[in-house]
Amino acid sequence: MRKTPRLRPIRSAAASRATNFTVQTNFVIQLADIHKIYRTGEVDVHAVRGVSLDIAPGEFVAIMGSSGSGKSTLMNMIGCLDRPTNGSYFLDGLDVSTLDRDARAKIRNDKIGFVFQGFNLLSRTTAQENVEMPMLYNHHRVSSTEQKERAAKSLELVGLADRADHKPNQLSGGQQQRVAIARALVNQPSLLLADEPTGNLDSQTSIEIMGVFQKLNDAGITIIMVTHELDVARYTKRMIILRDGKVLTDEKVADRLNAEVELKKLRQAQEAVKLA
Ligand SMILES: Nc1ncnc2c1ncn2[C@@H]1O[C@H](COP(=O)(O)OP(=O)(O)OP(=O)(O)O)[C@@H](O)[C@H]1O
Numbered sequence: 001m002r003k004t005p006r007l008r009p010i011r012s013a014a015a016s017r018a019t020n021f022t023v024q025t026n027f028v029i030q031l032a033d034i035h036k037i038y039r040t041g042e043v044d045v046h047a048v049r050g051v052s053l054d055i056a057p058g059e060f061v062a063i064m065g066s067s068g069s070g071k072s073t074l075m076n077m078i079g080c081l082d083r084p085t086n087g088s089y090f091l092d093g094l095d096v097s098t099l100d101r102d103a104r105a106k107i108r109n110d111k112i113g114f115v116f117q118g119f120n121l122l123s124r125t126t127a128q129e130n131v132e133m134p135m136l137y138n139h140h141r142v143s144s145t146e147q148k149e150r151a152a153k154s155l156e157l158v159g160l161a162d163r164a165d166h167k168p169n170q171l172s173g174g175q176q177q178r179v180a181i182a183r184a185l186v187n188q189p190s191l192l193l194a195d196e197p198t199g200n201l202d203s204q205t206s207i208e209i210m211g212v213f214q215k216l217n218d219a220g221i222t223i224i225m226v227t228h229e230l231d232v233a234r235y236t237k238r239m240i241i242l243r244d245g246k247v248l249t250d251e252k253v254a255d256r257l258n259a260e261v262e263l264k265k266l267r268q269a270q271e272a273v274k275l276a
């Protein structure tokens, strides 16, 4: 990937296509008039229709909207899993909208951690080994001692140091999601993307996962999370609602919830019920 030393303002996607240049920016993500059209057979599906967004380091963003509104499509482009049909995308100041598959894979490995609804852990492998996995694909060589250390540290960060030797079927849903988060963190990404991370979890476990995210976000990691649940979105700092592939609203979260406080209240309520 070629980086030009000169700093330039953001230009159109067509102009940037020629160079893949970098710009100095205060944003982790800059999307300008992004479109995605799926061309499958007879009909084209215009899934994202002109989204422009700036996301600064340290933000914690919820993307909401009804089914089919384009949330996953947008996340796939932000995560460099897919390319926009039109529009420009700068990630950490680098034009990534026109990169090919291999270049995007490298960027993903360097900069982005993913967490999915279904955890996507390898079932016959321990938590520790699952977390080590992304380092096997890291093009910066990581020694096996460092792999072990980094994986252990990631598991510690999500409160699972004592479960490192457990396989997924020996862990609760919330613990499995924590392993997935530890795995997403192990290459030290600047951006964590989560598509419905609490979709398979009960409400208390969902708050626990939001607690992990809030802690990571407090430590400086930028997080973008798709969720259907308003209750979950209230733990973030900014809420973007999509409708028909466009941004309907984009607002700061008023009365943001703190996971630790909410969990404490929940435990007190459970105690009260037990004593009654
Ligand atoms: N690979 C694809 N090929 C063709 N059409 C697609 C593809 N992926 C998504 N779509 C279509 O694009 C639109 C947006 O889909 P997307 O998956 O982004 O929605 P979503 O907001 O994530 O929905 P959900 O809440 O159900 O996950 C939908 O109409 C969907 O059918």
Ligand SMILES: [Mg+2]
Pocket: 071, 072, 073
């Ligand atoms: Mg989706």
